[in-house]
Amino acid sequence: MTGGAIEIEGLHKAFGANEVLRGIDLRVEPGEVVCVIGPSGSGKSTLLRCVNLLEEPSAGTVRVVGTEITDPDVDIDAARRRIGMVFQSFNLFPHLTALGNVTVAQRKVLKRGKAEAERVARENLERVGLADKIGSYPAQLSGGQQQRVAIARALAMGPEVMLFDEPTSALDPELVGDVLGVMRKLALDGMTMLVVTHEMSFAREVADRVVFMDGGVVVEQGPPSQVIVEPRHERTRVFLSRVLNPAAAGFGDAGLDEAGPSGSGPSGPTAGKTAGE
């Protein structure tokens, strides 16, 4: 079983006594777009962070384009250059301009010359539709623009896979479309993507496969037409009904007990209602 872009086997992660990931097996093929959905606290971010070792797994192996990330002897900095990561909170470097954000790692890590780094940066900023914002500081950009700079920053390193952790959750609704548009284009260009998201329409339209996680395990996975439209598991159905129709959540839903503390959607009001059941 080789050749996968991301191969996760038997992944466990505990924070002290809190077992967050309890045996995850997941494979992402080159060029595939996999969306991970699931209630808040189910371990989606932790899973993503284990793939580039921002969190150290407690057990299990993670391989990314043939390199075993979990090998203690791995050159993690070299491995991370092939994995782009986009965070919910953008994490742009506030003391650098958009151009500086996109060039700094190229220069310091890949040792590219100034001219080449800037050429690559311009290309990628253009790719995310921000050619005119090259000289702006993060504080001068909207959330959607900041997130697109963050995507350009990751792309400029020439990654072979991209990880997205709820890239649009911190955005005002009217800015979500721009970021999803960039991601859709990236998927069409053949980028391998592992995306944690609550944007069901994006998942349905762009994902090759959707993975539903709950309680630290993969509950079910398959093409979006199956997992989102005709889920097999009760927990998936409960979760989807909350995300797709937040206002109705909490009334007459079965199986709330195992669904975690709350159903988190881009819209907050679900949380209080379900927790109160």
Place this chain on the structure above:
Amino acid sequence: MTADTVAAAPSGRLTPRQRRRVSLGGQYALFVVIVAVVAVTADWPTLQQNFADPAKARDLFPEILTIGLRNTALYTLVGFGIGLVVGLVVALMRLSSAAPYRWFAIAYIEVFRGLPLLLIFIFVGVGVPFAFPGATIPGGVVGQAGVALGVAAAAYVAEIIRAGIEAVPKGQMEAARSLGMPYFRAMRTIILPQAFRIIIPPMTNQIVLLCKDSSLVLFLGIALEYRDLTKFGRDLAGQLGNSTPIVVAGVCYLLITIPLSLLARWLEARQRKERR
């Protein structure tokens, strides 16, 4: 109606506002009386002769600047340079994930914050020659003063830098590391530049403290050309039998410290505005 009940309730005739006015008026009256008494009873001509004799003050120049002020500034800068380098190292050790480094850093900070600076000066001046016969701190008096001021300041500088680094959101380090930057490269290129912006105001205050503390070179036993403002003022006061040199030396300190304090306050205010 409520105002009536509140005002009338506790103490008879005066409303709270009236009481505040009376109290404030009393304070002003007391101040005026004290100023008047001092002005009448003080022997102004003698005071001026002893503390602010213009002729004697004029004689201090330019040496009080070319020797005293220059050396004070020199000791301060060298001490700050050493304090900054040592402090940065201690701060990074304090944040290290290797426990022994953290213990060392904590011990260093607690020891040097707990010792009187004078004792450190005496140790550098007297203790080091005894402890390591033949060994000298390079740079003569400047080196000695710099080391004494620097190792002590490093304890405070380390805490300032640590607070600055911790004020940079965790996501910054994660973003840098996820781009493949090694830890120290991320520290240098991403975290420290942001931390230093936060650090500048408290660091400016630290320079003010160092400037004042440099007066302790007095206890190193120094040659004439190494005298700082304090020793210069003291020596000339002794020679002239007059306090004017001490007052002038004091004014020279304020010429350094007040602008620096104002700068620190301005930087702080500007930062508070940027945060919002």
